[in-house]
Amino acid sequence: xxxxxxxxxxxxxxxxxxxxxxxxxxxxxxxxxxxxxxxxxxxxxxxxxxxxxxxxxxxxxxxxxxxxxxxxxxxxxxxxxxxxxxxxxxxx
Amino acid sequence: xxxxxxxxxxxxxxxxxxxxxxxxxxxxxxxxxxxxxxxxxxxxxxxxxxxxxxxxxxxxxxxxxxxxxxxxxxxxxxxxxxxxxxxxxxxxxxxxxxxxxxxxxxxxxxxxxxxxxxxxxxxxxxxxxxxxxxxxxxxxxxxxxxxxxxxxxxxxxxxxxxxxxxxxxxxxxxxxxxxxxxxxxxxxxxxxxxxxxxxxxxxxxxxxxxxxxxxxxxxxxxxxxxxxxxxxxxxxxxxxxxxxxxxxxxxxxxxxxxxxxxxxxxxxxxxxxxxxxxxxxxxxxxxxxxxxxxxxxxxxxxxxxxxxxxxxxxxxxxxxxxxxxxxxxxxxxxxxxxxxxxxxxxxxxxxxxxxxxxxxxxxxxxxxxxxxxxxxxxxxxxxxxxxxxxxxxxxxxxxxxxxxxxxxxxxxxxxxxxxxxxxxxxxxxxxxxxxxxxxxxxxxxxxxxxxxxxxxxxxxxxxxxxxxxxxxxxxxxxxxxxxxxxxxxxxxxxxxxxxxxxxxxxxxxxxxxxxxxxxxxxxxxxxxxxxxxxxxxxxxxxxxxxxxxxxxxxxxxxxxxxxxxxxxxxxxxxxxxxxxxxxxxxxxxxxxxxxxxxxxxxxxxxxxx
Numbered sequence: 001x002x003x004x005x006x007x008x009x010x011x012x013x014x015x016x017x018x019x020x021x022x023x024x025x026x027x028x029x030x031x032x033x034x035x036x037x038x039x040x041x042x043x044x045x046x047x048x049x050x051x052x053x054x055x056x057x058x059x060x061x062x063x064x065x066x067x068x069x070x071x072x073x074x075x076x077x078x079x080x081x082x083x084x085x086x087x088x089x090x091x092x
Numbered sequence: 093x094x095x096x097x098x099x100x101x102x103x104x105x106x107x108x109x110x111x112x113x114x115x116x117x118x119x120x121x122x123x124x125x126x127x128x129x130x131x132x133x134x135x136x137x138x139x140x141x142x143x144x145x146x147x148x149x150x151x152x153x154x155x156x157x158x159x160x161x162x163x164x165x166x167x168x169x170x171x172x173x174x175x176x177x178x179x180x181x182x183x184x185x186x187x188x189x190x191x192x193x194x195x196x197x198x199x200x201x202x203x204x205x206x207x208x209x210x211x212x213x214x215x216x217x218x219x220x221x222x223x224x225x226x227x228x229x230x231x232x233x234x235x236x237x238x239x240x241x242x243x244x245x246x247x248x249x250x251x252x253x254x255x256x257x258x259x260x261x262x263x264x265x266x267x268x269x270x271x272x273x274x275x276x277x278x279x280x281x282x283x284x285x286x287x288x289x290x291x292x293x294x295x296x297x298x299x300x301x302x303x304x305x306x307x308x309x310x311x312x313x314x315x316x317x318x319x320x321x322x323x324x325x326x327x328x329x330x331x332x333x334x335x336x337x338x339x340x341x342x343x344x345x346x347x348x349x350x351x352x353x354x355x356x357x358x359x360x361x362x363x364x365x366x367x368x369x370x371x372x373x374x375x376x377x378x379x380x381x382x383x384x385x386x387x388x389x390x391x392x393x394x395x396x397x398x399x400x401x402x403x404x405x406x407x408x409x410x411x412x413x414x415x416x417x418x419x420x421x422x423x424x425x426x427x428x429x430x431x432x433x434x435x436x437x438x439x440x441x442x443x444x445x446x447x448x449x450x451x452x453x454x455x456x457x458x459x460x461x462x463x464x465x466x467x468x469x470x471x472x473x474x475x476x477x478x479x480x481x482x483x484x485x486x487x488x489x490x491x492x493x494x495x496x497x498x499x500x501x502x503x504x505x506x507x508x509x510x511x512x513x514x515x516x517x518x519x520x521x522x523x524x525x526x527x528x529x530x531x532x533x534x535x536x537x538x539x540x541x542x543x544x545x546x547x548x549x550x551x552x553x554x555x556x557x558x559x560x561x562x563x564x565x566x567x568x569x570x571x572x573x574x575x576x577x578x579x580x581x582x583x584x585x586x587x588x589x590x591x592x593x594x595x596x597x598x599x600x601x602x603x604x605x606x607x608x609x610x611x612x613x614x615x616x617x618x619x620x621x622x623x624x625x626x627x628x629x630x631x632x633x634x635x636x637x638x639x640x641x642x643x644x645x646x647x648x649x650x651x652x653x654x655x656x657x658x659x660x661x662x663x664x665x666x667x668x669x670x671x672x673x674x675x676x677x678x679x680x681x682x683x684x685x686x687x688x689x690x691x692x693x694x695x696x697x698x699x700x701x
Contacts, residue, residue, distance in 0.1 A: 007346065009339070010343065011331060011339070057327055059327035061556065071557070071558050087331040091590060092414035092415055092418075
């Protein structure tokens with residue numbers, strides 16, 4: 001069981017149509033993949049454009065608690081965490 | 093000069109103009125030289141070294157300014173209508189190269205040259221006209237003091253639509269060392285190339301031409317161009333197409349990487365108000381494209397809820413990039429979108445680099461708050477004051493004249509406490525990447541030959557990955573900063589837009605194929621890696637000749653002594669930065685203190701320069 005606050009930025013926010021939401025994941029050790037699968041189901045536009053095969057589509061990246069970037073979708077999520085979803089390209 | 097056999101994609105010659113008397117000559121360039129430096133910043137650095145004026149003041153008549161095209165200009169390749177402006181910077185006194193995209197590149201190359209080198213100083217404010225290679229100076233005395241878009245409009249009407257223009261605004265005329273060169277509302281922005289042109293008494297360059305270069309394999313080039321264009325519509329560029337570079341703002345803010353109130357913080361509590369997510373809901377917005385571009389990263393917002401215009405230099409909207417928002421918003425503590433957008437528009441009109449203008453003003457505000465500068469009216473968050481100061485800087489009036497010298501020079505006047513908080517490296521104001529929370533980028537900013545530079549180092553790519561701990565970069569990560577610099581050196585010499593970088597699977601191998609189709613050279617990815625190393629080393633060589641010393645490769649003391657208040661883990665130190673710099677220098681096979689060794693100069697063919 002994990003309680004994940006998800007914050008969306010840029011295109012992911014536009015597709016999700018919310019800036020943030022909280023997701024409760026069942027199971028003993030839910031992963032980033034589980035979270036993305038759940039989000040894709042609840043937020044169809046986000047799922048269509050930002051999630052492929054339960055991982056983030058090219059061009060997007062996840063970050064845990066504002067500290068660590070995650071690309072391995074099998075990464076277990078702690079029982080309480082914040083996941084940021086944003087563009088992987090920081091060029092400006 | 094009779095045209096001799098040229099390399100496909102090139103005219104194999106450059107046009108050298110003395111603005112003092114309007115004379116010009118075409119100077120041949122051989123195939124070997126072109127192959128060693130390609131074009132853009134690479135070829136421009138070569139030509140700048142050939143001029144041997146590294147010890148000259150950047151604004152002296154003898155100091156050259158060079159407009160450089162590339163073998164790709166005029167081709168159907170997406171984003172290829174680009175040119176580089178290369179000179180010594182009046183702000184940093186080191187090499188400066190700024191890039192821009194517009195039809196100026198295509199028309200300039202059709203004048204029958206691969207670069208235009210300008211030295212001297214015209215007797216009066218002038219328009220340098222290059223009409224199919226024929227050079228003359230026309231009086232521009234009637235254009236004195238008018239803005240960039242006004243200048244473009246008047247000269248378009250005067251010369252006709254066949255001409256393309258690069259112009260300076262009032263700031264360039266006044267030789268503000270962070271003045272820009274504008275064309276179609278876009279700018280060769282950083283390092284003060286507008287001041288260098290202004291010092292030559294040149295208000296504008298008007299180019300028109302008919303001379304096209306053949307391509308080595310035009311059919312295959314057309315096919316590759318279609319493929320690249322198709323890929324440019326994919327997910328790697330979605331950010332740029334949908335919200336533009338300003339998308340960075342809220343993400344950076346969340347990661348404590350958005351410099352705020354002169355780097356006192358990495359988090360701006362009112363960032364939402366000026367975010368593109370918010371702006372796009374409350375204002376008209378339209379997109380614009382550079383010439384020959386399929387991405388369309390420019391997002392133009394309406395001012396005061398009016399019309400967003402169509403992206404032309406003289407239309408009603410304002411182009412918004414991340415760096416404009418950062419420098420004129422959070423950096424100055426301003427959250428009123430009307431003021432931030434108006435300030436951005438004003439910089440475009442006056443021909444001011446938004447990053448250096450905003451950085452210098454933010455620095456002055458903090459100095460005033462600390463009692464280091466006797467200007468009590470300066471306050472963070474005052475948008476009207478920002479607009480007033482921009483006008484004064486461009487006109488060099490009152491306090492504006494003090495600010496017009498940039499933060500490093502102003503800090504020299506104000507003392508040691510001010511020097512520690514001046515937001516600059518080598519005199520160039522820092523872009524919107526907080527080095528304490530993007531530490532590999534901090535390394536890139538410290539060692540950049542142009543100064544604090546987010547365009548020649550893309551080390552933030554590594555910070556935004558799971559390869560690097562952005563809050564605790566290690567010496568072994570420095571090689572990643574080297575790799576991004578080398579990729580930038582190649583892209584800036586080809587020249588293609590860096591927003592394509594995610595489109596390539598193997599930039600070096602695919603670039604070799606692009607050059608094979610345009611020039612006929614059978615190149616390998618390894619040869620292009622060597623070319624990138626050569627270009628980076630040549631840029632450093634210019635700086636060494638101009639007086640660079642290792643103490644310049646650093647960051648402001650504040651960033652090395654103070655953790656970010658909202659994130660104590662975001663902490664750099666002098667020792668830590670130094671260990672990263674040594675690792676960077678070793679990864680480049682330079683001396684530990686950053687000099688290019690003589691055997692590498694020989695290996696790269698730079699020993700005769």
